[in-house]
Amino acid sequence: MYSIKVEQLVRHFGKNVAVDDVSFKVESGEIFGFLGPNGAGKTTTINMLTTLLHPTSGSALVNGYDVSKQQALVRQSIGMIFQDASLDDKLTGRENLLFHGMLYGLSKDDFSDKAAKLLEMVELTGRAEEVVLNYSGGMKRRLEIARGLLHNPKILFLDEPTLGLDPQTRRHIWDYLVTLRERQGVTMFMTTHYMEEAEHCDRIAIIDDGKIVGLDTPEALKAMVGGDIIMAVTDDNEQASLRLQNSHGVATRIGPDNQLIIETERGDQFIPEMMSVLTDMTQENISVKSVYLRRPTLEDVFVKLTGHAMRDQNAVDKDKVRSGMRRWRGR
Amino acid sequence: MEILKRNVRGAYTIWYRDIVRFKRDRVRMFSSLGMPIVYLFVFGSGLSPAMAEMGGGNIDFKQFMFPGVLTMTVLFTSVFSAVSIVWDREFGFLKEVMVAPVSRVAIALGKVAGGSTVSLFQGLIVLLLAPVLGVTLSISQIVSLIGLMVMLAVMMTALGILIAARQKSMEGFHMMMNFVLLPMFFLSGAFFPLRGVPIWMYLLSKLDPVTYGVDPLRQVSLQALVPPDLMHTISLNPLTYNVMMMASFSVLFLVPAVWLFSRQE
Numbered sequence: 001m002y003s004i005k006v007e008q009l010v011r012h013f014g015k016n017v018a019v020d021d022v023s024f025k026v027e028s029g030e031i032f033g034f035l036g037p038n039g040a041g042k043t044t045t046i047n048m049l050t051t052l053l054h055p056t057s058g059s060a061l062v063n064g065y066d067v068s069k070q071q072a073l074v075r076q077s078i079g080m081i082f083q084d085a086s087l088d089d090k091l092t093g094r095e096n097l098l099f100h101g102m103l104y105g106l107s108k109d110d111f112s113d114k115a116a117k118l119l120e121m122v123e124l125t126g127r128a129e130e131v132v133l134n135y136s137g138g139m140k141r142r143l144e145i146a147r148g149l150l151h152n153p154k155i156l157f158l159d160e161p162t163l164g165l166d167p168q169t170r171r172h173i174w175d176y177l178v179t180l181r182e183r184q185g186v187t188m189f190m191t192t193h194y195m196e197e198a199e200h201c202d203r204i205a206i207i208d209d210g211k212i213v214g215l216d217t218p219e220a221l222k223a224m225v226g227g228d229i230i231m232a233v234t235d236d237n238e239q240a241s242l243r244l245q246n247s248h249g250v251a252t253r254i255g256p257d258n259q260l261i262i263e264t265e266r267g268d269q270f271i272p273e274m275m276s277v278l279t280d281m282t283q284e285n286i287s288v289k290s291v292y293l294r295r296p297t298l299e300d301v302f303v304k305l306t307g308h309a310m311r312d313q314n315a316v317d318k319d320k321v322r323s324g325m326r327r328w329r330g331r
Numbered sequence: 332m333e334i335l336k337r338n339v340r341g342a343y344t345i346w347y348r349d350i351v352r353f354k355r356d357r358v359r360m361f362s363s364l365g366m367p368i369v370y371l372f373v374f375g376s377g378l379s380p381a382m383a384e385m386g387g388g389n390i391d392f393k394q395f396m397f398p399g400v401l402t403m404t405v406l407f408t409s410v411f412s413a414v415s416i417v418w419d420r421e422f423g424f425l426k427e428v429m430v431a432p433v434s435r436v437a438i439a440l441g442k443v444a445g446g447s448t449v450s451l452f453q454g455l456i457v458l459l460l461a462p463v464l465g466v467t468l469s470i471s472q473i474v475s476l477i478g479l480m481v482m483l484a485v486m487m488t489a490l491g492i493l494i495a496a497r498q499k500s501m502e503g504f505h506m507m508m509n510f511v512l513l514p515m516f517f518l519s520g521a522f523f524p525l526r527g528v529p530i531w532m533y534l535l536s537k538l539d540p541v542t543y544g545v546d547p548l549r550q551v552s553l554q555a556l557v558p559p560d561l562m563h564t565i566s567l568n569p570l571t572y573n574v575m576m577m578a579s580f581s582v583l584f585l586v587p588a589v590w591l592f593s594r595q596e
Contacts (some may be wrong), residue, residue, distance in 0.1 A: 050430050072334070075432040087422040090352050096424075102344040103431040105337055147427075 001028045002061075003155050003187040004049065009058035011044050018044040020210035021058070026189060026203075031181060033201030034191040035298065037310050041210040042191035043083065046159050049189065050080050063154050076104070079148035083159040085140060087132045093142035093143050094128040097150055104151035111150075118146035122176065149186070156180075162197060174200055193310070195298045200243070204298070206305055213305040219300060225296035225304055228267030230274070233261045233289040240278055240286050247277045256309065263300070267293045275279060281323040340442030341433030348411065348424075349445030353452065360456065363408070367400040367457050371464065374522075385524070386557035386565050393464050394556060395565065398548035399521030401476075402483065406541060409484045410512060412446035413491025414504055416592075421499055432484045435593030439492060443585070446491070447484035452481045467555045475551045482577045485542035489584035490540070497590035519545045524565055540584075542567070543576035 004026035011019040019041040026032040048051040051071040060067045063077035119125045122142035127229040190233040206214040237260045241252040289330040302310045375393035382392040419425035519541035
C-alpha cells in the first residue's frame, strides 16, 4: 500500500526546469526524506504534492487521489508544515488551532478533545491562551506540528521542519515526529538539507538539480561509498593523492579546508600503509600533519552521486539570515 | 451539498478571523481616527474661510468634507485589508488556508466579507465625529449610510484583491497606491466639489468608481443641512444611479479578482 506514488513528475518555471522527471513511491507509515541543496526542487515537489502548484506533466497520487484532479480529497488527507512561519501572530495558540479545525470541518467536541491532546503532546498546554507573537521559534514550530495533525491527516508533509532552530529544539521535534509515527502510523514526507536530519528517515531520495540521483535507506546509501573515510592534512595533497592512487587504487578527492579525503575499506588497516607510502624514502617526503578516520556520511554519498559538495557558502549564508529573521520575529 | 457547506464554513472562518483580529486591535481601532481628525480640523478649518459659499451657504467646508473623510476611511481600510490577503498568502497564515479543503473562491469571498466588515466598523467610528462638526444624523440616515458604506467597502475590497492578486511583493503595491488609489480618491470629489472643474478632470471623475461612493454619502449625510432644492449644488447624480454604478463596479472588480486569486499556478 503506497501513500504517495509519483510518476515522471515535471515542473517548469518559464525556461527553468525545477523538477525534472521525478518518480518515487512512499509506503504507508514510512518517513520519507527529500535531501538536497537549496534550489534542488524540493519545495517545488512538495508544493505539487500538496496541490499548491500544478505539475507541468507527469502524475502524482497522494493517499490514492490525483493531485491534479481530486484536489479537495488530497487536501483533506494531508497535513502540511511549511518552511516559513504560517501562524497568525495576533491570535492565541488555541485560536490558531481553532481556525484550522473550522477549515477542516471539525465539530466543537471533536476539536476540544483533539486540541487538548495535541497541545499536551507538544507541551504547549500552559501557553495556549497566549498570542503567538510571544512564542519562541521552537514553540511556534511545535504549534504548527500540532495544527498539522489536528484533522487526523493520513500523510504529513514537512518542508524543512527544523530550519533555523537550535540543535536542542531540533532534537526535540524529531522525538515528536518519531513517536507520532509509532503511535499513529502517520506517513511523513519531508524535505531537508540537514544531513544529520535525513538520517532519521526510513528512506531518502537525494535530489540535485531537479532530478533524483539516489534513493534508498540511509544505510544502503552510505554503503555505496564503501568502507571508511580517511581525512588527512598533508603539505602536498595533489602529490599525495596521486601516489596513493598509483599504489593502492583508492578513490581520493580534495575536500573543504584543503583536506585529502580517501575512501577505502578497512580504514584502520589502511592508515599505516598510507603512512609508509607517503613517507617513502625513495621519493620526496610528504609530511602528514594529521589523520582522521570516520564512517561515511550522507554528505559523502551526495558528493559521490553528484560530483559536488552539497552546501555551498551561499546556501549557508542564506540559512543564517533566515534563522536570524526567525529569531527576530520570534521576539 | 457537503461541498457547499464546507465552503460556506471556510468563508466564514476567514471572515471570523478578520473580526477577531480587529477586536483585539484596540489601538488600530482608534488610531484610525487620527487621519480623519487631521483632515477635518486642520485641512478643513484652513480651507473653510476660502470656501464659504457651499450648499447655498448652509454648510461650511468641514461639513462638506465629512462624507469625503468617511469615504477615505472606508476606501483605504478596504484596500489595505484586501492587499493583506495576498501578503498573507505568500508569507503567513493564508498559506495554511490554501492547502485546506476549501475552494479559493470561498477564501476570496470570505476575505471580501471580512475586509468590508472591518472597514464598515472603521467608518462607524468616524461617524462619531458627526456631532462635533454639527452634522446631525437621524436613525434612518445612519441606516442608509451603513448600506452605502458596505457597498463602497465591497467594491474597494474587490479592487484591492484585483490589484494584488498576482503580486508577490509589496513594492508593486506602493506603485499602485500612488498611481491608482490616490488619484482615484482625489478625483472622486471627496475634498472639493466637481462643479466647474476642467473637462479632463470631469471626465476622469466619471470613470472613477469612488465618485459614486462619495456622492451618495454626501447627499445622505448632509440631508438635514442642505435644502433639497440646493442639494444639486454639492452633488452629482441621483442616489439610485450612484447605487447602480457601485453595484456594477463591484461585479466588474469581483469577478476577475476572484478568478485571479483562485487560479492555481
